[in-house]
Amino acid sequence: MTDTVYDYIVVGAGSAGCALVERLTRDSAVRVLLIEAGGSDRRFWIKVPIGYGVTFADPRLNWGYHAEPDAGLNGRRVYWPRGRVIGGSSSINAMAYMRGLPQDFDDWQAAGAEGWSWQAVRPAFERMERHLERDAQGKPCQRGDGLLCISDLRAQMNPFSERFLAAAHECGWARCEDLSAATGEAVGHYRSTVRRGRRCSAADAFLAPARRRANLRVVANAVVERVLLDGRRATGVTYRAGGKTVTARGGREVILSAGAVNSPKLLQLSGIGPAALLRRHGLKVRHDLAEVGQGLQDHLAISHVFRATACTLNNILGRRTPRLLAGLRYAATRGGPLGVPVNQVGGYLRSDPGRARPDMQIYCNPLSYWCSATGRTVLDREPGYLLGAQLCRPESRGEIAIRSADPDDPPLIRPNSLATEHDRDGARRALRIIARLAAAPALAGVTRERLAPGPGLTDAEALMEDYRERASTVFHPTSTCRMGRGPDCSVLDPRLRVHGLAGLRVVDSSAFPAVTSGNTNAPTMMLATRAADMILEDAATGQHERTPAHAT
Structure with missing residues (x-):
């Protein structure tokens, strides 16, 4: 079955994908398809800030991955939750908003991500933020007019x-x-991505306004199986939804925003990655790119x-009657213990x-x-x-690799924890x-x-x-499709284009040259905000038609 031709196909409605489509769909002449493997985020425990502890292991909302036995952690297979729902991991995370430290981004530039210094990225953070605060008299006030609400909840x-x-x-x-x-x-x-007592995920902030535009189509509960290539150009994707396999064509670009685990997996399933790995699983090598899946970092x-x-929160949440009273208070006011992340x-x-x-x-x-x-x-x-x-800044690097040629098989996650002194x-x-x-x-x-x-x-x-x-992950995987100077040391150029291919970008935390010092949700949304500008600039100049340098 062949679907409509779109200008842009975005794979993954998570932190990056939602921010990306909001910007792309502002031009009513542009048609965008957003594909998400999970379903609706309209669930009570997603929206309630304290509900993080419930959604953390809910298989309806979560890929529920486990890493491979990790020698640095005594051979344990650590649980690696990843959001499989509209909003992605921003719908199940702990909502802490941290940009990272300025040196993190200067280090990105030094690693070959030209144009991603702190001076370059700071305006993008400011552009997407709306801080909900209180003034000196304790009255509610607002700083910034971005779409993402970040609340100062200290009073609660x-x-x-x-x-x-x-x-x-x-x-x-x-x-x-x-x-x-x-x-x-x-x-x-x-500070937390919370708005009026409810989680403000990337879907709430960015996707909700984009969905009111006629030029965006969102397909949920759809698993993308591969990216389609015509020679050195990405032309679309195939995805499975409702028991049917659908081909969607992308007239300008295919953009992977499936996250640091699933974006490299999808590239590899599409024949883009280390040739030996692809051949081992019987896949045709469409583009030998050794660094796909390499460089994994995490906190x-x-x-x-x-x-x-x-007294602590245990006196409320750990006991039936106080917990019930807190629930009633939240239902009436959206305030109290349930309205603040842990x-x-x-x-x-x-x-x-x-x-x-x-x-x-x-x-x-x-x-x-x-x-x-x-x-x-x-x-x-x-x-x-x-x-x-x-x-903050570990040096160990692991990898993501497909387990087989079956898109339904979870990938191999090898964190390689504590590998360096x-x-x-x-x-x-x-x-x-x-x-x-x-x-x-x-x-x-x-x-x-x-x-x-x-x-x-x-x-x-x-x-x-x-x-x-x-010790365990705090769910900040990055760098498996990282930006850099060329295909010998990276997957993407500084404009997030896959080396050697036209019409294909990766826009999510896998593009980070290295993990930032703090929580990765904020810099992921910042990266997507800047990526949208680059994509539109390249479309205006025809750059999207050209194969990036370092073709192999």
Whole structure:
């Protein structure tokens, strides 16, 4: 079955895809097809900010991937959730909004992503943001007129969160009023992609207005099986929906926004990737591009869980009657404990004063809980809290590779965690940061015991072994189709075009030359915002018809 010819076909209605189609569809003469493997995001636990713990393992909303046994983590197969729903992972994430640090983007430029320096990307962040704040008199106010709402929710946060900030002050760490835009060491309240008590995903911010335009078609519950090529030019895709296989033609470009796991998978299934891998699975090599799927980076974090003597969110969410009352309050006002994400306080830190830039990100949650190997969230009924830390800029790199030629087979995810001494030392420093914060009087004075790891575990080597046993992804995979100087070291040029092919781009976190220092949702949407400008510029000048340099 052959579908209509579109100017642009975008694969994936996640953080990048939604931001991309909003910009592309502003021109009523342009026809855009957006294809999403998942279904509707109109679900209660998606929209309620505290619902992250429920959607985290819901197979109706989630690809539910697991990484391969990871030698650096004692051979464990870590759970890797990825959004399979309108809005993608922005519909199931913890909603923390962090741009990253300026040096992250200057490093992108130094790695060959010309035009992606901090000076170049900062206006794109500002253009898409709308900060919902309170003025000096406590009245609601707004800063910026972008489509993405970012809320300052500190007034609604659990009172225990103030203890984290007091402890940070005792450790000598400076407090920041707007942590989302921090440019150096800073601790404060996380700002969240929340609007009037409901999640503001990329679908809510960008796709909702685009859907009101007649030139956008959205096809949900559709799995793209391959990109179609005519010689060196991408001409469309085939996808499966409702038991039928459909061919959609792209007159100008095919744009993959399926994420750092599924974009390289789709390229490989289409015969674009390492020739040996493709031949091993019986696929015709359409374009030998060795770096497709290589370079995987992610943030690896460890959490320590404590039982507290003061009230925390556990007193509400861990007990039936208070939880019911909180639900009634939310239904009536969209406020209260259910209206605030669990990540409430954190920031960027230097693990020692001699470092020129922050090398750690911390998370301080006024709730004690655990995640099982299958992703199920288990709450403690007694009051408690969690301290987490991650190395901002790991050096280890892994890979994504197809398991077979069957599009329904999940890909192989090989994180290659703690593969470098830099990262192993970073893990030790993360443990010391957590210990330092927990020992500050503001927290130590209200701590009954450490639950995970157990209180008897104090030896540095034993704590490192616990790290290997419990550390996990914080769901920030990047760089598997990264931008760079050429096909020997990258997949994309700085305009996000696949080396050696015309009419094909990748626009999502897989394009990052390296992972940013913090949460990756904000820079992914920024990247898509800038990519849309590039795509329209190239269409205006005819550049989209030309095969990028370095054809092989």
